[in-house]
Amino acid sequence: MSSLPDSNHIVHFFLDLYRLQIGLPEPDPRLMSARALTDPKNSREITYELKVSHRGKNNVRRMSLCRLGDEVVSKSICYKVIYDDLLVLKIPPEPVVDFDQYLQSIELERRISNRLSPEVACVSPSLTAILKKNPEFRNDDDLPRDAYENNITHRLKQSPSLQQYLKIRGTFVLFMSLSKHLFFDQVIRKMHQQGELLRNTIAGSLHTMNDILAFENAFGEGKDDLFFSFVNLQHHYLLGMDQLLQQHGKDSNDIPEYRKKQWMFDQLAGKNIDDERYQLPEAFILGRKRVGKRIFSQQKKVITQFIQLIQSDIQNTRLNRNRNVAEGIISNFAVLLFHLKEKDTAIRDLKPDNMFLVGDSDNPDIFLASAENYSLGLIDLETSVNFHKTGALEQPILAGTPFFATPSHIFENHILKEVFGDTPRTLYLQDWFAAVGIIYNVVTGKTLFEKTGQLLWEVVRVRSKAITHDEPLENVLKNTSWVFWHTACAEFREMMASEQSVFKSISLSLGAMERDMLMKETLACEQLLQDQIERCILDQSFFQGEKAHRSLYMAGAEKIVATLEKWHIGKNVPETPAEIKTDIIIFLRGLAHLKKSHAALAQLRPLFQENNTEITAQHLIVQLFHLVFFFMYRPEWSNRKHPESF
Secondary structure (H helix, E strand, C coil): CCCCCCHHHHHHHHHHHHHHHHCCCCCCCCCEEEEECCCCCCCCEEEEEEEEEECCEEEEEEEEEEEECCCCCCCCEEEEEEECEEEEEEECCCCCCCHHHHHHHHHHHHHHHHHHCCCCCECCCCCHHHHCCCHHHHHHCCCCHHHHHHHHHHHHHHCHHHHHHHEECCEECEEEEEECCEEHHHHHHHHHCCHHHHHHHHHCCCCHHHCHHHHHHHHCCCCHHHHHHHHHHHHHHHHHHHHHHHHCCCCHHHCCHHHHHHHHHHHHHCCCCCCHHHCCCHHHHHHHHHHHHHHHHHCHHHHHHHHHHHHHHHHHHHHHHHHHHHHHHHHHHHHHHHHHHHCCEECCCCCHHHEEEECCCCCHHHHCCCHHHCEEEECCCCCCEECCCCCCCCCCCCCCCCCCCCHHHHCCHHHHHHHHCCHHHHHHHHHHHHHHHHHHHHHHCCCCCHHHHHHHHHHHHHHHHHHHCCCCHHHHHHHHHHHHHHHHHHHHHHHHHHHHHHHHCCECCCCHHHHHHHHHHHHHHHHHHHHHHHHHHHHCCCCCCHHHHHHHHHCCHHHHHHHHHHHHHCCCCCCCCHHHHHHHHHHHHHHHHHHHHHHHHHHHHHHHCCCCCCCEHHHHHHHHHHHHHHHHCCHHHCCCCCCCCC
């Protein structure tokens, strides 16, 4: 991994591109430099200043760079770059030095992209995404897109030395152009960012905290004590500033009162104070910070109440706005899942970093106001697979991103067939599991499967060990699934319980096609559970006879649980050897799990009928999770207590 390009190599790749654009013939470290303008410790997206000196002129421009997602075994590393326009760069997991192999990887993603088009917008890699910026290829850029791409491909084959412009640190890199599209994760971060908004609101509170009518209009009546206490705080601050100005030989009247009050709000917000027009001495600026801190420490209660009031107001405003935005995004996400399934395609690495919003994004607030204004598009198709029933099922990359992946992501197709019996269904339900995590992220701004995602690395380790010892991988998938789904269910219950009211407040507009998809999948999963229930009853030898079988089959989950409890405590049950009693408990435990699972699905099924309009984000995320969980976990795999999400 150390031989692969990192962010520093990417920056210098674009520095060299800038050199070509300026016209400097050869790279020269004395005439070229790049420096970060953003502290990498405080920001994901780093802005760089590129400088190229040529013919006595210093040419300067900026670019920004952001790592997308986490490092995933067997998968490319992605970066977002803004250089004139928005680009995504993919660094292959292993260096690619053969041009034909490079073209094949481009064609693979382009084929999936073409299959999904036009219903799902996709950005696939191209040569022109980066080479159109290179002066060496500008003579061709007036050609139609496909002709331009074909012409460049021909030139690169004829002149292999030109291929260097597609390489970073010796390996070919995939380039994608996103034009003006909004990144999905960028929208989510903006929805939930509070720190900068809080600072800006505090700094902009001067008028509100100086006029009782403005204060009551902003925060409501009944808070007069806080207002007048804050007025008193401002009075003490002004006295402190006037005394400090006099100590440094300045007339306190030279600076308007409103400006001195603004100092206080800026300092409370932790923002830099703009003093250039007043030419204040450095000693005064240092003293102002010290005096401000002293006054604030004496008025902690008032300041705490003020900040809490601001936070509450921001939260209420943001909740209302975010609710509307989330409704549109989640409704469009259901449309995306429908189109993927309709096109017999599974992306297998759905996550906010790999998605964008398609539409006129010049005014994001208007853009996001309604689901009809936009759709969701896909960027990274590297792990995608087509599972059309008439063709041979390709083996996709065994990879997935923790927090959005299941153990099934890292096992081959024939193992999935052996364990689950339906490989295509397994593949598209991988996307549905990712959808659960993404929907949670949209609504809350948080990661849903934080603990569960860490287990994927252990599954990879156990799988590798099994291969070394020539152990059946089917057993590895079954055994690791128990641990995975136990953690996933517990995390799902806990996280959803704390956010339940928000999810219930988000109403969704699902079209007839999306409803039909969810209804069919629910019915199919119910049938799968019914078949498992029947097989579970038929395979046991403790309760024999048609009457006993029928009684078990017709009994509800509550009755089976009650019977299980009787066997646990040994009350009102026949005398039975301990070993057989244990087997009976294991049987009843598995049957109870299946019955409860079936009941959970059936309970929400009516919501997806065509005439129903009362679907919330709560309903959708619960049903999606259950559809994946009930398919990917089978109680016959374990004698232990089964995971529950109910």
